[in-house]
Amino acid sequence: MVVAAAHGFLAGVVRPDGEVLAAVHSTANLTPPAAVLELLNRAIAQAEISARHIELAVLGLPGPSLFAGTAGPGPLGGSHLRRFRDWAGRPAADVVGEHLNRPVFCENDANLAALGEAVYGESAAADTVLHVSLTHGTGAGLVIGGKLHRGGSRLAGEIGHLHVDDGGQLCECGARGCFWQTTSIPALLSELATAHGRTFSVSDLDAAAAAGELEIIRALRGFGRSLGRRIADFVVFLDPQAIVVDSTLGAASHVIADGIREAVDQYTPPQLAASVQISSGSLGVSAHLKGAAALVRTENLLVDTGHASVAGRPSGTAPS
Numbered sequence: 001m002v003v004a005a006a007h008g009f010l011a012g013v014v015r016p017d018g019e020v021l022a023a024v025h026s027t028a029n030l031t032p033p034a035a036v037l038e039l040l041n042r043a044i045a046q047a048e049i050s051a052r053h054i055e056l057a058v059l060g061l062p063g064p065s066l067f068a069g070t071a072g073p074g075p076l077g078g079s080h081l082r083r084f085r086d087w088a089g090r091p092a093a094d095v096v097g098e099h100l101n102r103p104v105f106c107e108n109d110a111n112l113a114a115l116g117e118a119v120y121g122e123s124a125a126a127d128t129v130l131h132v133s134l135t136h137g138t139g140a141g142l143v144i145g146g147k148l149h150r151g152g153s154r155l156a157g158e159i160g161h162l163h164v165d166d167g168g169q170l171c172e173c174g175a176r177g178c179f180w181q182t183t184s185i186p187a188l189l190s191e192l193a194t195a196h197g198r199t200f201s202v203s204d205l206d207a208a209a210a211a212g213e214l215e216i217i218r219a220l221r222g223f224g225r226s227l228g229r230r231i232a233d234f235v236v237f238l239d240p241q242a243i244v245v246d247s248t249l250g251a252a253s254h255v256i257a258d259g260i261r262e263a264v265d266q267y268t269p270p271q272l273a274a275s276v277q278i279s280s281g282s283l284g285v286s287a288h289l290k291g292a293a294a295l296v297r298t299e300n301l302l303v304d305t306g307h308a309s310v311a312g313r314p315s316g317t318a319p320s
């Protein structure tokens, strides 16, 4: 069994074969460590498994891939990333490792979602998949041949930090005028709140898109076109088979995918535009959990931790 948590809002228990035994999530980011550890406890209780059946934990966090256990956390990102990686002044992996008394492997949260959709989602037949994560920022993960492409600095896929404005604000990453500062779901929610004089949530976007509210659909499609303008360059450069949009946005993700399609059709050679599939993901919040399971397999993590066999509840006996 594997316990996975992503960015302080989701925790679950998943078998290495990708079967999700439990998933609990919060609509808001939780303040670690206590609230996130409580979410982990709830997931383990919901899975109805013994603690001895937990072999390792996978922790999804923003920033560079940090692929190491509690013994060697490896190089960290800039100071802005430490606010995610350090929980109450200690490395998050150490906190979770002590809580579970198990090895902890960290991975970029957008990478986990990308791997989950690329291996278990509807784009599973595609060799090269770009998954765009949007609910908690603007990021992406690139999966080639069923494995994550992390890059030399383990920052591959950080489309939110594409440069778009020489006179833009200084970004937490150290650069100026990054894409996410103007094109992100949180920024869109803020714009909608100002325009409509009331607060908007991700759930509101989902509901409005499902109900066919034209004003919101227009805003979402425009957001998709802005994303698509940047993704179009990626399509020309890498010729991917599939672009998959964060399905935790519900019906809104389909509208955003439509906007991305419009931009890709406009800004890429027709042969490339015609060959790339652009769609919403299909796994919702399970994408991170299934991505953790795929990570365990593709990186042989059970072997690394001395657990070469798959232990725990037999497949197909998950609690209802």
Ligand SMILES: [Zn+2]
Pocket (backbone or CB within 6 Å): 160, 161, 171, 172, 173, 174, 175, 176, 178
């Ligand atoms: Zn930046």
